[in-house]
Amino acid sequence: MPAVRVDDARKVYGDPPEGVVAVDGVSFSVDEGEVFGLLGPNGAGKTSLIRILSTLTEATSGRAEVAGVDVGEDPRGVRERIGLVFQEPSLDNLLTGRENLELSAALYDVSRRQTRERIDELLDLMDLAGRGDDPVKQYSGGMKRRLEIARGLLHDPEVLFLDEPTLGLDPQTRERLWAYIRSLREEGTTVLMTTHYMDEADALCDRVAVIDQGQIQALDDPEALKRELGGTVVHLRALGTSEDELAQAPGVEDVQAEGEGTFVVQLAGEVAQLPAFLRTLDEVDHLEVTTPTLQDVFLSLTGRHLRQGEAEGDGWTEDYQRMKRAE
Ligand SMILES: Nc1ncnc2c1ncn2[C@@H]1O[C@H](COP(=O)(O)OP(=O)(O)OP(=O)(O)O)[C@@H](O)[C@H]1O
Ligand SMILES: [Mg+2]
Numbered sequence: 001m002p003a004v005r006v007d008d009a010r011k012v013y014g015d016p017p018e019g020v021v022a023v024d025g026v027s028f029s030v031d032e033g034e035v036f037g038l039l040g041p042n043g044a045g046k047t048s049l050i051r052i053l054s055t056l057t058e059a060t061s062g063r064a065e066v067a068g069v070d071v072g073e074d075p076r077g078v079r080e081r082i083g084l085v086f087q088e089p090s091l092d093n094l095l096t097g098r099e100n101l102e103l104s105a106a107l108y109d110v111s112r113r114q115t116r117e118r119i120d121e122l123l124d125l126m127d128l129a130g131r132g133d134d135p136v137k138q139y140s141g142g143m144k145r146r147l148e149i150a151r152g153l154l155h156d157p158e159v160l161f162l163d164e165p166t167l168g169l170d171p172q173t174r175e176r177l178w179a180y181i182r183s184l185r186e187e188g189t190t191v192l193m194t195t196h197y198m199d200e201a202d203a204l205c206d207r208v209a210v211i212d213q214g215q216i217q218a219l220d221d222p223e224a225l226k227r228e229l230g231g232t233v234v235h236l237r238a239l240g241t242s243e244d245e246l247a248q249a250p251g252v253e254d255v256q257a258e259g260e261g262t263f264v265v266q267l268a269g270e271v272a273q274l275p276a277f278l279r280t281l282d283e284v285d286h287l288e289v290t291t292p293t294l295q296d297v298f299l300s301l302t303g304r305h306l307r308q309g310e311a312e313g314d315g316w317t318e319d320y321q322r323m324k325r326a327e
Helices: 046-053 075-081 097-107 112-125 141-153 171-186 198-204 222-229 243-248 271-279 294-302 306-312 316-326
Strands: 004-013 020-030 035-039 061-066 082-085 159-163 190-195 207-212 215-220 232-237 252-259 262-267 286-290
Touching: 004 046, 020 046, 020 061, 020 207, 020 215, 035 046, 035 171, 035 198, 046 061, 046 159, 046 190, 075 082, 082 141, 097 112, 097 141, 112 141, 141 159, 141 171, 171 190, 171 198, 190 198, 198 294, 207 222, 207 294, 215 222, 215 294, 222 294, 232 271, 243 252, 243 262, 252 294, 262 271, 262 294, 271 286
Parallel strands: 035 190, 035 207, 082 159, 159 190
Antiparallel strands: 004 020, 004 061, 207 215, 232 262, 232 286, 252 262
């Protein structure tokens, strides 16, 4: 039995013609013990899918099962079996970490004695043992996120939903949180997480569904997604050339302009193509040759230009530049 099964789910907010199609015929399943990622930009429909699966909203059509329970037929049964960490912070800042967990345990009917043990165990697991009695308002962003994950695990869920677990955290804190998420996998918890960070999906997920405009564009393990794209990716800065010119060069499959004179060029085949391509360029200020990343996979699947992302202010360009700097 898969831990999660989604069959042709659709979610439309509002009525036609103005209705927004947030989820547009999505099907996939997640195996028990798997860390599964939904990767996509802002507005792709990731949170809407999590809301359907966690019974916070009803799908307009289609079916979904979590831990073998149908979300439409037995929402209560689903809620008993899942943990949920929201994209938006939802802790009570005036309470201590421990009190936040106690409040949640009371809602889940966990017995008082069990609660104390479980809370100690979870504070320990998330490295908050020494800080449990401090008010949450004194926590850092990373500590708050860890406390939210601890709360999601209180009643030993079969499936844990993490909606953008590291949104807004600095790179070091993100990496530490990744280690906690990996430790969940070792405990055998099934995790369905969303992210719009390529490197995060790559680092954590056994399989990734690339989602854009409510539809799954590709679904596989990160390595396979990158392998399928194949080829060689060249990041270059050459002020005297244009997107059209580059597109005509030998071996070029795809060109994305990134900014003033900077381009990402995808070459077919292996690096053997590179010399012929380079001979067509006059002046190159900067050149970097890489194998495909999940970012390249996304670009190739959706054709979305990074500079469009920038114009829309959706954070992709910024994330991408941060990734580049980190490399
Ligand atoms: N309650 C709502 N009412 C109307 N439209 C909504 C509602 N919630 C989401 N939408 C729309 O549905 C689409 C998908 O939104 P959703 O929040 O699922 O995307 P997302 O992938 O989680 O994005 P983000 O990365 O920004 O969190 C968007 O166009 C959004 O504006
Ligand atoms: Mg979201």
